[in-house]
Amino acid sequence: AERLIRTAKRMDDGIVTVAGGSHFGALPKESLCRIPELDFVIRGEGEVALTALLSSLDAGSSTTEIPGICYRTETGIQENHPGPLLHLDSVEPIWSNLDNILDIQRYASSVSAGSPRKSVYIEAGRGCPFACSFCATAPFWERRYRVKSTQCIISEMRFLYEQYRYDTFMLVHDLLTADRDFVNNFCDAVFDARLPVEWTANHRADIPLGALAAKMRSAGCLSVFMGIESASERIQKETHKGLTHRQILSTVYSLRDVGISSTCSFIIGFPSETATDVSSTLKLAGRL
16 A cells, blocks of 8 residues: 555655555554655545545645544644444445446456356445454444444345346455344345345354354355454453353354354464464364
8 A cells, every 4th residue: 555655646746645444544643654645544434534535625625624534734743533433324335336437247247157156245334342452343443333224235135136146245244243133134134035145244253143043044144254363262361352162163063053154264473372372273273
């Protein structure tokens, strides 16, 4: 990103450069100090701030009241107040508005005829209520769990299936299963929609699903993604993850038993990690 920003300014000094996301958003002032070619940083959720910034630049008006942006002034670096988080159902699906930007059919057509699935990502919501020390998600979304309405998600799935024959959906959400009631209602909505589709979601090993797991599989859930991180009980406590071996194994086995596969991720290189910790983590990964 830094190289692209510098290159853009080198090509045309009149280009306005804007950066966001977890890294720039976590260190906006440091980013502006490090990269003289960077004009603005957006902290946190970007839709409202970026839209307001573009309107301000077009009109040549002040940026002092635009929430969530950071920029240089004559007296130093100004960091504006944060803005409220979006109500996600107020954000219209983008798919039907992309005609002059990109051709989705070209992507859909790139899937080989023999492929068992045509997969695509759609956003189901944002945020995670947990506070793992190594993760940018919690501060970025203010530890707020938000989801789109089930009907909004189903409508996107229906559009992409009927228009482009996408039949497998990666539901983008930091931790969709944190709200079991939502997942239960979503499964009911999938049943009612009668769409021949499947889907994946993010999960945590210490969230008990019980009978809901079988319902998820019946509603088309193929797999879940879980961050296991480490086999070390000490590191689990240090990072405020707090998973136990019993929870991890029980969850993966119970999901397997109803036909849902688990993708488990691990982190190597925690500050206090020892060679023994790494070996234990590799052993747990192999067992899973």
